[in-house]
Amino acid sequence: MAVLDIVTYPDPRLREATFDVKDITADVRQLVRDLIDTMYSLNAAGIAAIQVGRLERIFIIDGKVADPEAGDDAKPLVFINPELAETGRGLTVAEEGCLSFPNVFVDIKRPRWAKIRALDSEGTSFEVDGEGLFGRAMQHEHDHLTGRLMIDLVGMVKKEVIKRKMKRWHNEHDGKAPEPKPTVPNLG
DSSP states (O other): OOOOOOOOTTOGGGGSOOBOOSSOOHHHHHHHHHHHHHHHHTTBSEEEGGGGTOOBSEEEEOHHHHOGGGGGGOOOEEEEEEEEEEEEEEEEEEEEEETTEEEEEEEEEEEEEEEEEEEOTTSOEEEEEEEHHHHHHHHHHHHHHTTOOGGGGSOHHHHHHHHHHHHHHHHHHTTOOOOOOOSSOBOO
């Protein structure tokens, strides 16, 4: 089990360009395992590779978020080279957290539903759609791969509040990885 350090805002690595995975190698599979371990260790709903300083276009969603009825048997969903194919069915506002913004939770407006095409860890293509927390989590993680962060989705006043909270957090934690296990799921 490898739990990786989380890159936190305002680290410029969160805005770097990501690249498509050409071949699913042993290194890519190890990264997927490490992302899963890191996500579960932080009680997150999802995580993107860029959040641990890797630039591969990969994100993970907790299986219980994708299929709540499966319970503890739910396997995490691996998205390699994901494409946000479609969103819609109206807009909804819900509180989001993010591993890269520890202890920051803000209301974000997003489409209610999303469809994503991707490869799994075996290289098999698939398409999945979801609404509610699952649809929101897919959109949130996909945003990470495009350099879009939750601070980009709020107004100027909330931006300043988030910046102050992050400055205070960095001062208190010396930039160490987040430890909290919040009641509102961190979307990654």
